Amino acid sequence: MVESEVNFHAVTVSSSRDSDSDRSGSLIRELLEADGHKVLSSKVVPDSLGEIEEEIKNAVSSDSRVLVMTGGTGLSSRDQTVDVLQRLEDKELPGFGELFRSLSYDDIGPRAALSRARASLIDDTLVFSLPGSPAAVRLGMEKLILPSIGHAVYEIDKEGTR
Known part of the structure; x- marks a missing residue:
């Protein structure tokens, strides 16, 4: 059976935004709620390895099934989201990043290849980094x-870990 309502956390990684100016985080919440999901928490954290890691661990240890992160996927030295995910993940879901870059190519051309969008599984929590x-x-x-x-959560739950 595929779950209809899924619990989410949303995190924006940015040293230049706050909750009032966070358009991407607001959009994540809006799209999730419009699709019938529950957003348990939504935060803005600075581009800091320690704070990014802490937020990921908080989401994984909560009732959330999915963490959607935005920011920190670029090439600059301050873009650290993906680096933290790589250290913490149990599994990478490479198809997500591949498909994201392919779809992005239609909008932004070859710059899509520079994106480090990623999906990971940490314990039984899905983590998407946009x-x-x-x-x-x-x-x-x-x-x-x-x-x-819904199908992803179903597949994770087939093993009876939750």
Whole structure:
């Protein structure tokens, strides 16, 4: 059976935004709630390895099934979200990043190859990491995350871990 309502956490990684100016995080919440899901927490954290790791661990230890992160997926030295995920993940879901870059190519051309969008499994929590722009968030949410989340949670739960 595929779950209809899934509990989510949303985290924006940015040292230049706060909850009032966080358009991408707001869009994540809006799209999740419109699709019938529950957002348990939504935060903005700075581009800091320790704070990113703490938020990921908080989401994984909560009642959340999915963490959607935005920001920190670029090439600059301050973009650290993916680096933290790589250290913590139990499994990488490479198809997510591959499909995201393919879909992004239609909008932004070869710059799509520079994205480090990623999906991971940590314990039994799915973690999606999207670029920080609202357009990238909309693409990832509408084309990849929302259409597949129920089935993904079902697949994780088949083993009876929850």
